[in-house]
Amino acid sequence: MLLRIEHETVLSYDSPVFEHVFELRMAPVSDDDQTSLGYRLRVSPLVPSTPYRDGNGNRVELITVLSPCQKITVRATSFVRTHRRPASERIAEVRVVDTGSDQPGALDALEYLGFTSLVDRGPWLDSLVSELGSSGDWPLEAFVGKVTALIKSRVKYEKSRTEAGTPASEALKLGAGVCQDFSHLFIAVCRRIGIPCRYVSGYINQPGEIESHAWVQVWAGAAQGWVDYDPTHSCLVGDDHVVVAIGRDYGDVPPNRGAWRGDAKESIQVGVRVQAVPRLPADWIDADSLPLAITGRDPSGGGGSRRQGRPSVRQFQRMLYRQQQHQQQQ
Numbered sequence: 265m266l267l268r269i270e271h272e273t274v275l276s277y278d279s280p281v282f283e284h285v286f287e288l289r290m291a292p293v294s295d296d297d298q299t300s301l302g303y304r305l306r307v308s309p310l311v312p313s314t315p316y317r318d319g320n321g322n323r324v325e326l327i328t329v330l331s332p333c334q335k336i337t338v339r340a341t342s343f344v345r346t347h348r349r350p351a352s353e354r355i356a357e358v359r360v361v362d363t364g365s366d367q368p369g370a371l372d373a374l375e376y377l378g379f380t381s382l383v384d385r386g387p388w389l390d391s392l393v394s395e396l397g398s399s400g401d402w403p404l405e406a407f408v409g410k411v412t413a414l415i416k417s418r419v420k421y422e423k424s425r426t427e428a429g430t431p432a433s434e435a436l437k438l439g440a441g442v443c444q445d446f447s448h449l450f451i452a453v454c455r456r457i458g459i460p461c462r463y464v465s466g467y468i469n470q471p472g473e474i475e476s477h478a479w480v481q482v483w484a485g486a487a488q489g490w491v492d493y494d495p496t497h498s499c500l501v502g503d504d505h506v507v508v509a510i511g512r513d514y515g516d517v518p519p520n521r522g523a524w525r526g527d528a529k530e531s532i533q534v535g536v537r538v539q540a541v542p543r544l545p546a547d548w549i550d551a552d553s554l555p556l557a558i559t560g561r562d563p564s565g566g567g568g569s570r571r572q573g574r575p576s577v578r579q580f581q582r583m584l585y586r587q588q589q590h591q592q593q594q
Contacts, residue, residue: 265503266301266544269467270537271340271476273520277528280332286522289465289509290340291323297348297492298506302548306339320516322509327522334528338520343544344506351500354488358404362485363459373460373483373490375512382513383451383463384431392418392436393456404484404491405500408450412495415449421496428514428593443478443496444514444593450480450495451513459483462510464492465517465593469504469538476519476536478593481510506538514593 271290292300305313307327314326329336364370379385395414402410422440432452435445447463454461460483468477479494479501492501509517524530 265346265469266541267344267346267467267469267506268539268541269340269342269344269506270535271467271519272535273338274533275336275338275520276531276533277334277526279526279528280334281524281526281528281530282330282332284327284329284333284336284522284524286327286520286524288325288327288338288340288520289318289322289517290338290342290519291325292342292344292466292506292508293323295507298344298346301343301345301544303340303342306337306341308335308337309333318516320509320511322511322517332526343541343548346503346506348492348501348503348505351491351493351502352405355404355484355491358484358488360402360404360407360457360459363404363483370460370483370486376460376462376483377455377458378512379452379455380513380515382429382431382515383448383455384433385452385456386433388433388436389452389456393453396453396457404482408482408493408500409498411450411453412446412498415446415453415495416498419445419449421446428518442593443494446495447478447480448513450493454480454482462490463513463517464507464510465514465519466508467506467536467538468494469506469540473538474536475534476508476593477505478514479505 269292288305290305291303292298294300305325307313309329309331311327311329316324316326318324392414396410418436418439420440421442423442425438425440426435426442426445428444430441430445432445432448435441436449451461451463462481464479464481466477466479479492479496481490481492483489484491492505492507493499494501494505511517
């Protein structure tokens with residue numbers, strides 16, 4: 265399946281801010297299950313971008329906007345061909361006992377066993393896992409289904425109840441959450457049992473989906489490696505899912521993260537559009553071999569950049585760096 269993905273993020277401020285430094289994770293990966301055929305990034309105002317790889321191997325763009333501004337627009341467009349291997353066939357013979365960190369070849373998965381501030385643990389997790397009973401001899405596919413059913417018996421899908429920084433324990437306590445929360449809870453259960461599991465940030469081709477999406481990858485042993493599973497939709501992942509980044513939790517993979525100086529209130533608007541297309545446009549052929557495209561223009565429509573007054577020294581000293589808002593994955 266060939267998919268076109270458009271992801272726009274608009275950061276607005278009620279007064280000028282400056283020295284805005286942020287990073288983006290919006291470029292789809294190329295691996296055994298998908299191939300990125302092109303990725304272009306456009307930032308307004310016009311600024312350079314520095315790409316690099318983070319500790320998990322994800323592509324990151326580092327953006328710096330030094331001049332005062334009240335609006336930053338980021339548009340990422342990509343084409344991805346998905347060719348995912350049938351997950352049910354891959355794990356047909358895999359049992360939970362085969363996925364533990366003590367099994368041969370599990371070295372690469374060990375770092376996805378630890379708990380974090382978002383995938384936290386406590387008596388609540390012990391109680392939740394005890395409801396599963398003994399699971400060692402279960403087929404892996406049956407196990408992920410049972411874990412999902414257990415989580416959904418306690419948590420309902422509901423927007424605006426949690427935030428990007430809500431830990432798994434709080435989502436369980438609230439009894440509500442979105443894909444990010446379902447993924448964190450699923451990961452917590454797996455790690456408590458001893459199964460390596462990691463967080464996935466990406467996109468899904470589904471009517472009405474206007475945000476980035478999140479799911480998990482479960483370690484299925486050295487022979488099969490990582491297998492994608494979507495707890496929100498209770499399914500093994502197919503060609504409608506596109507992987508962008510992986511990590512221990514959402515904190516490793518936010519689409520945007522940064523800080524800025526100024527005395528202003530920030531608002532964030534996000535829009536995502538994913539659609540299947542019949543072919544790659546001619547002007548996108550060999551796009552990956554071209555330099556990263558970054559364009560920008562004066563929002564007023566003029567030919568040059570719009571200048572704003574720089575704050576005084578006294579104002580500058582009073583302005584601390586402020587954290588950029590994250591976009592919660594729905």
